[in-house]
Amino acid sequence: MELTTILFYLFSVTTLGAAAVMVFSRNIVHSAFALMFTLIGVAALYVLLYADFLAATQLLVYVGGILILILFGVMLTTQGHSFSFKINSVNLIPASVLSLATAVLLIFAFTSTEWTIAEVSERDDTVYELGMMLMGDYILPFIIAGVLLLIAIIGAIVMATRLTATSTEG
Amino acid sequence: MIEGFINNLPMITILVHAAIPLTIILVYALVAIWGERKIAGFIQDRLGPMRVGGWHGWAQSIADLLKLIQKEDILPKDASRFLFRFAPFMMFAASYAAFAVIPFSSSYIGSNINIGVFYLLAVTSVLTLSVIMAGWASNNKWSLLGGMRSAAQMVSYEVPTIATVLTVIVVSGSLNLMTVTEMQSGNDILGFLPNWFIFQNPFLIVAFIIFFISILAESHRVPFDLPESESELVAGYQTEYSGMRWAMFMLAEYADMLLLSLLGAVLFFGGWNSPFGEFMGGPAWGFFWFMLKGLLLVFVMMWIRWTLPRYRVDQLMHICWSILIPLSFINLVLVALWEVIFN
Numbered sequence: 026m027e028l029t030t031i032l033f034y035l036f037s038v039t040t041l042g043a044a045a046v047m048v049f050s051r052n053i054v055h056s057a058f059a060l061m062f063t064l065i066g067v068a069a070l071y072v073l074l075y076a077d078f079l080a081a082t083q084l085l086v087y088v089g090g091i092l093i094l095i096l097f098g099v100m101l102t103t104q105g106h107s108f109s110f111k112i113n114s115v116n117l118i119p120a121s122v123l124s125l126a127t128a129v130l131l132i133f134a135f136t137s138t139e140w141t142i143a144e145v146s147e148r149d150d151t152v153y154e155l156g157m158m159l160m161g162d163y164i165l166p167f168i169i170a171g172v173l174l175l176i177a178i179i180g181a182i183v184m185a186t187r188l189t190a191t192s193t194e195g
Numbered sequence: 196m197i198e199g200f201i202n203n204l205p206m207i208t209i210l211v212h213a214a215i216p217l218t219i220i221l222v223y224a225l226v227a228i229w230g231e232r233k234i235a236g237f238i239q240d241r242l243g244p245m246r247v248g249g250w251h252g253w254a255q256s257i258a259d260l261l262k263l264i265q266k267e268d269i270l271p272k273d274a275s276r277f278l279f280r281f282a283p284f285m286m287f288a289a290s291y292a293a294f295a296v297i298p299f300s301s302s303y304i305g306s307n308i309n310i311g312v313f314y315l316l317a318v319t320s321v322l323t324l325s326v327i328m329a330g331w332a333s334n335n336k337w338s339l340l341g342g343m344r345s346a347a348q349m350v351s352y353e354v355p356t357i358a359t360v361l362t363v364i365v366v367s368g369s370l371n372l373m374t375v376t377e378m379q380s381g382n383d384i385l386g387f388l389p390n391w392f393i394f395q396n397p398f399l400i401v402a403f404i405i406f407f408i409s410i411l412a413e414s415h416r417v418p419f420d421l422p423e424s425e426s427e428l429v430a431g432y433q434t435e436y437s438g439m440r441w442a443m444f445m446l447a448e449y450a451d452m453l454l455l456s457l458l459g460a461v462l463f464f465g466g467w468n469s470p471f472g473e474f475m476g477g478p479a480w481g482f483f484w485f486m487l488k489g490l491l492l493v494f495v496m497m498w499i500r501w502t503l504p505r506y507r508v509d510q511l512m513h514i515c516w517s518i519l520i521p522l523s524f525i526n527l528v529l530v531a532l533w534e535v536i537f538n
Binding site for chain 2: 028052054055058061065077078081082084085088089090092093096097100150151152
């Protein structure tokens with residue numbers, strides 16, 4: 026077997042296994058750490074597709090940013106170690122119907138689509154082309170996304186300062 | 196059998212290639228731990244380790260290592276088993292993986308990928324997670340507090356680090372650290388100074404100062420060692436660890452110091468370029484100069500550790516968010532303007 030094929034299966038198994046642990050774990054912090062393995066596995070799969078920039082972005086944004094925020098939230102809201110989910114099955118029938126329908130839909134979409142498998146072309150300069158496209162053809166969506174994030178940040182700051190202001194007054 | 200060996204040859208080449216930074220890290224860690232104790236000794240007007248091995252206690256780190264191997268590997272009763280055991284290895288793996296894009300000499304770089312420094316920053320962000328993992332899995336309040344502090348600190352200081360790295364990238368126009376180093380060859384500035392980025396542009400000196408402060412915080416060194424501050428949190432996230440697992444944390448910490456110092460050497464001090472132009476150039480001398488620059492920065496880090504007291508948590512956040520981040524962004528714009536006007 027080719028080295029890349031072995032690596033592909035290795036990372037796929039890691040991704041899927043960690044995802045399963047994340048869903049079935051009774052401990053919410055264990056779920057969060059399992060999510061980390063899933064995200065790293067997906068990043069490795071991006072590397073195998075020659076999408077190096079995307080892989081590094083995945084690591085930096087999801088693993089280094091969002092996951093840390095999730096862990097912060099989880100650790101501050103629960104009592105850490107002793108907390109575990111109560112696994113009660115609620116809404117058993119609607120949930121199973123919905124998930125079955127989703128599964129059928131996904132399998133149907135997967136089997137009925139004609140997948141064109143592109144030859145993997147080895148390219149070594151994805152960053153330059155990405156930068157050119159973001160500053161050229163896609164400048165408007167790029168700027169709109171930036172403004173949207175800025176609005177979100179300003180909103181968060183306003184909310185946070187209002188909260189601390191009232192708490193110090195009262 | 197021989198055919199199988201030959202078919203596996205690329206794999207063996209990859210393994211050998213990947214093991215070179217590991218060797219460097221291990222040798223460096225032995226020297227640096229001994230060096231730190233000697234430097235601490237001299238700064239505090241004492242001798243430091245003097246006995247093991249004869250000359251100035253040079254074998255002290257080896258003796259410590261042998262002692263650590265014999266220690267019991269203690270697992271706290273209510274700790275989360277897998278995460279507790281896994282965290283030290285993940286921490287070292289994250290800093291070791293980042294060495295792949297460091298150009299140690301003009302003829303050796305682990306992986307000559309185009310996104311070089313971006314990959315380095317992405318991979319080192321996993322370090323934060325491993326600290327949180329160790330802190331939480333220990334099931335100890337000191338450890339958890341240390342982990343939380345570390346998360347807040349590293350997420351915050353990542354911003355000025357990335358902003359200052361970006362200023363250098365604006366000047367160099369490439370994310371590949373090998374290309375960045377090659378651009379700094381030659382001695383043209385004022386007729387004798389090497390073409391290192393720190394001499395090319397006055398705003399890059401400011402960028403270097405911000406970068407150095409941020410890497411001190413990112414590698415948990417004094418005055419920013421709040422995640423493991425001995426006097427208030429025992430040892431932070433390392434409190435429950437013993438024996439070789441604790442040694443892995445120390446190794447990762449020293450590897451991280453070297454990594455960030457070498458990154459500083461590449462970005463601002465010309466990497467493997469000799470300060471005398473062609474004189475003492477070439478791959479072997481390149482490795483010598485590169486390690487010398489990196490180790491000098493490591494020495495400054497140690498020097499600061501034994502000179503300055505520790506900041507408070509709120510001061511730490513104030514320095515980052517109100518001073519370093521605005522300054523680094525203004526600096527980024529100024530560097531870009533300088534590039535537009537003068538080049």
